Amino acid sequence: xxxxxxxxxxxxxxxxxxxxxxxxxxxxxxxxxxxxxxxxxxxxxxxxxxxxxxxxxxxxxxxxxxxxxxxxxxxxxxxxxxxxxxxxxxxxxxxxxxxxxxxxxxxxxxxxxxx
Amino acid sequence: xxxxxxxxxxxxxxxxxxxxxxxxxxxxxxxxxxxxxxxxxxxxxxxxxxxxxxxxxxxxxxxxxxxxxxxxxxxxxxxxxxxxxxxxxxxxxxxxxxxxxxxxxxxxxxxx
Numbered sequence: 001x002x003x004x005x006x007x008x009x010x011x012x013x014x015x016x017x018x019x020x021x022x023x024x025x026x027x028x029x030x031x032x033x034x035x036x037x038x039x040x041x042x043x044x045x046x047x048x049x050x051x052x053x054x055x056x057x058x059x060x061x062x063x064x065x066x067x068x069x070x071x072x073x074x075x076x077x078x079x080x081x082x083x084x085x086x087x088x089x090x091x092x093x094x095x096x097x098x099x100x101x102x103x104x105x106x107x108x109x110x111x112x113x114x115x
Numbered sequence: 116x117x118x119x120x121x122x123x124x125x126x127x128x129x130x131x132x133x134x135x136x137x138x139x140x141x142x143x144x145x146x147x148x149x150x151x152x153x154x155x156x157x158x159x160x161x162x163x164x165x166x167x168x169x170x171x172x173x174x175x176x177x178x179x180x181x182x183x184x185x186x187x188x189x190x191x192x193x194x195x196x197x198x199x200x201x202x203x204x205x206x207x208x209x210x211x212x213x214x215x216x217x218x219x220x221x222x223x224x225x226x227x
Contacts, residue, residue: 104159
């Protein structure tokens with residue numbers, strides 16, 4: 001079972017460059033999430049989506065954009081990379097069932113350095 | 116969602132029970148307690164969750180006090196592979212978004 005797949009695993013960007021972090025899940029989950037984790041800190045929610053065509057901001061959305069055109073994919077876009085965006089990025093997915101949102105499944109992360 | 120308080124770090128001897136506390140004194144009646152762990156910068160892994168009754172699964176047990184203001188995650192026989200950061204999170208199970216708000220968690224070091 002693939003679960004949540006994130007690509008790339010590692011990337012180095014120069015200041016001002018743009019890139020897209022890819023996230024795909026094969027569990028038919030409606031809900032998807034992007035988090036960032038700075039060294040020694042807990043995860044911070046960037047954006048989330050409750051279904052195709054629906055996205056919303058989390059705790060730290062500035063400098064990022066997302067789209068959700070399919071149930072499977074939830075890419076995260078950095079338009080003008082800044083050193084403050086150096087972090088580890090995690091994608092997660094979940095689904096509602098019986099009036100409850102089930103626990104999230106996480107990918108292995110993308111380690112991004114901006115120099 | 117209610118805020119949680121956890122000790123920053125704990126040690127446990129291999130083979131012994133690890134008891135990780137969490138304080139959530141402002142928890143609301145419809146909020147559940149969730150536990151996740153993160154092993155060596157991998158993606159977080161769900162462990163267990165509960166509302167007011169004690170819960171047990173193949174990974175751990177969750178003990179919630181009667182007033183629900185605190186809880187304890189118990190790993191009955193800790194192994195070196197249980198060394199990780201453990202996050203206690205409180206949220207409404209029926210949330211229409213399923214969002215999780217992570218704190219800094221407890222770093223559990225299991226020692227031989």
